[in-house]
Amino acid sequence: MEERFGHAYYLMFALTLVNFILISYRYFIEQDPKLQEIIPNLSIFTIILVIFYIPTSIIIGYWHRKTQLSTENTIKRLEDPLLAHICRIILDTRIGNVSKKEINELKELLLKIDDEKNEE
Numbered sequence: 001m002e003e004r005f006g007h008a009y010y011l012m013f014a015l016t017l018v019n020f021i022l023i024s025y026r027y028f029i030e031q032d033p034k035l036q037e038i039i040p041n042l043s044i045f046t047i048i049l050v051i052f053y054i055p056t057s058i059i060i061g062y063w064h065r066k067t068q069l070s071t072e073n074t075i076k077r078l079e080d081p082l083l084a085h086i087c088r089i090i091l092d093t094r095i096g097n098v099s100k101k102e103i104n105e106l107k108e109l110l111l112k113i114d115d116e117k118n119e120e
Helices: 002-029 033-038 042-078 081-095 100-119
Strands: none
Touching: 002 033, 002 042, 081 100
């Protein structure tokens, strides 16, 4: 599992960034004589790109964390089968359609989850 995270989050990011830099330089800078005069080699292009890329990615990441991430987490919670089961038991308890057995099973499940959280 660790190799998957290392590959997906770090190595592929680095390889994709290097690939993007090489392709961008090849097709945008080398093909245009005016841009070739301004940015004469790959290392200067890389420095310029990184100077703009890092702040832009930080701003986008901050925006995503503040806006989209909470929305995604809310949607995931709504699809959670445990939450749906708990809500159904609560609703059934309110209207009187739940058995003592179901209530006890839910209590045991919640205690088990709570104990696991406390052990962490």
